Amino acid sequence: MVAPVIQSAFEKKRSHIGELYQQVRARTLEIVAPLEIEDYVIQTAEFMSPPRWHIGHTSWFFETVLQKFRPGYQIYREDFLFFFNSYYEGFGPRIERPKRGTRSRPTVAETKRYRAHIDEQMMRLIEAASSRDDAGEIFSIVRLGLEHEMQHQELLVYDIKHLLCDQFDAPMKPAPRSLEDVSGMVEIEGGLFELGYDAGTDAGESRHVGTGMRALQGALPFAWDNEKPAHKVYLEDFAIDRPPVSVGDYVEVINDGGYENFRWWHSAGWEKVNTEHWQAPLYWEQRDGEWMIRDFAGLHRAGDRAYEPVAHVSFLEASAYAKWTGKRLPTEAEWEKAATLTRALDSKQGFPWGDDEPDLAKANLFENGLWNVAPIGSFPAGQTVQGCQQLIGDVWEWTTSDYVPYPGFKSEFDEYNDKWFIGQKVLRGGSYATPQIHIRSTYRNFFYPHERWMIAGFRCAK
Numbered sequence: 103m104v105a106p107v108i109q110s111a112f113e114k115k116r117s118h119i120g121e122l123y124q125q126v127r128a129r130t131l132e133i134v135a136p137l138e139i140e141d142y143v144i145q146t147a148e149f150m151s152p153p154r155w156h157i158g159h160t161s162w163f164f165e166t167v168l169q170k171f172r173p174g175y176q177i178y179r180e181d182f183l184f185f186f187n188s189y190y191e192g193f194g195p196r197i198e199r200p201k202r203g204t205r206s207r208p209t210v211a212e213t214k215r216y217r218a219h220i221d222e223q224m225m226r227l228i229e230a231a232s233s234r235d236d237a238g239e240i241f242s243i244v245r246l247g248l249e250h251e252m253q254h255q256e257l258l259v260y261d262i263k264h265l266l267c268d269q270f271d272a273p274m275k276p277a278p279r280s281l282e283d284v285s286g287m288v289e290i291e292g293g294l295f296e297l298g299y300d301a302g303t304d305a306g307e308s309r310h311v312g313t314g315m316r317a318l319q320g321a322l323p324f325a326w327d328n329e330k331p332a333h334k335v336y337l338e339d340f341a342i343d344r345p346p347v348s349v350g351d352y353v354e355v356i357n358d359g360g361y362e363n364f365r366w367w368h369s370a371g372w373e374k375v376n377t378e379h380w381q382a383p384l385y386w387e388q389r390d391g392e393w394m395i396r397d398f399a400g401l402h403r404a405g406d407r408a409y410e411p412v413a414h415v416s417f418l419e420a421s422a423y424a425k426w427t428g429k430r431l432p433t434e435a436e437w438e439k440a441a442t443l444t445r446a447l448d449s450k451q452g453f454p455w456g457d458d459e460p461d462l463a464k465a466n467l468f469e470n471g472l473w474n475v476a477p478i479g480s481f482p483a484g485q486t487v488q489g490c491q492q493l494i495g496d497v498w499e500w501t502t503s504d505y506v507p508y509p510g511f512k513s514e515f516d517e518y519n520d521k522w523f524i525g526q527k528v529l530r531g532g533s534y535a536t537p538q539i540h541i542r543s544t545y546r547n548f549f550y551p552h553e554r555w556m557i558a559g560f561r562c563a564k
């Protein structure tokens with residue numbers, strides 16, 4: 103039994119968690135709704151997963167919660183544990199990632215029934231949780247499971263793009279227009295900087311966050327273990343680009359023979375250029391000597407997209423571009439400082455524009471419904487005090503920082519973030535496929551330096 107005061111706090115949390123659970127789970131199904139049944143099971147590359155797998159895997163994740171917290175819970179189907187586990191050694195054997203698209207069973211209908219079953223069981227667990235001694239633990243793991251699901255929503259966008267691209271009937275809203283020219287760099291003074299998520303700001307409930315899902319974010323603050331603890335780092339003075347690198351900028355390095363000259367590339371990059379025959383970012387193709395970009399809306403002349411952030415570049419390509427321009431990529435601490443400086447330039451705020459959560463006017467995130475990058479200068483309301491734009495949303499931005507634990511790191515969930523602390527690079531800021539409530543300025547995404555099917559771009563520093 104728990105004391106009545108604590109129970110009423112848990113009651114409030116229970117209703118918030120239950121509401122968030124339903125909204126997040128429903129959105130996953132909204133994303134896949136335009137797919138035809140055949141689309142769900144095809145794997146177009148080793149690095150992507152078929153949509154059917156994401157639908158099942160995100161439910162499998164919650165089934166592990168049910169196994170732990172519902173005494174007597176009966177496994178839905180043993181073979182699903184094998185098929186829908188991703189990479190967790192602790193949860194037993196699993197199908198290899200490149201083979202996720204080699205089976206037609208479980209069918210899509212079976213997978214959706216599994217999903218509905220897990221939802222029903224999870225809602226019962228959440229409903230009954232507030233009177234339990236372990237209510238806090240249950241709410242934390244459900245909250246984490248919902249962030250996990252949002253990561254898979256974003257992966258679904260990458261994977262559906264790889265699978266279908268412009269054949270997918272994405273519910274796209276019209277693109278915004280650029281409202282101002284954004285160019286040049288801002289100078290930022292160095293010194294001690296507090297890098298990472300300060301758990302002390304979790305007080306939460308009174309944050310100004312608007313309505314709907316964003317209000318729930320205020321009531322249920324969350325950060326990954328890899329963003330913590332906040333700690334001091336020393337930065338030299340630096341300058342960082344106001345806009346992300348654009349398609350027009352990037353075409354220049356291609357036209358200058360950038361992909362043919364080893365001097366701009368890391369050794370690993372030059373090897374990729376030669377073995378994979380890279381000549382341009384992923385989804386670029388040449389027609390009659392002209393570069394074209396394919397996206398969810400169709401095939402467009404790169405020249406017509408010159409003022410949009412370049413996307414689908416690897417770290418290796420971003421680094422080569424930076425070297426070609428005589429600049430470099432920022433470190434993650436530089437990026438975070440640029441994104442969080444307050445007006446007085448002496449302390450840190452939650453986002454480039456202040457402490458309010460992202461909204462449609464401030465950043466191009468999933469809710470904007472563009473299914474694409476927005477022209478540079480479309481979101482002046484989201485700029486930093488010094489005029490950096492589109493740090494949040496549009497494209498994840500490569501940094502030169504290795505994905506390693508912060509000093510004092512404590513794992514909050516085995517095999518989630520901790521086992522990936524080797525060989526990957528940190529990206530910051532979220533993309534047009536990132537849900538609003540999922541992103542923070544302290545969020546550390548990570549991918550291998552050669553990967554480019556995710557929505558990644560960059561800006562330079564010096």
Ligand SMILES: [Fe+2]
Pocket residue numbers: 159188250254
């Ligand atoms: Fe996962």
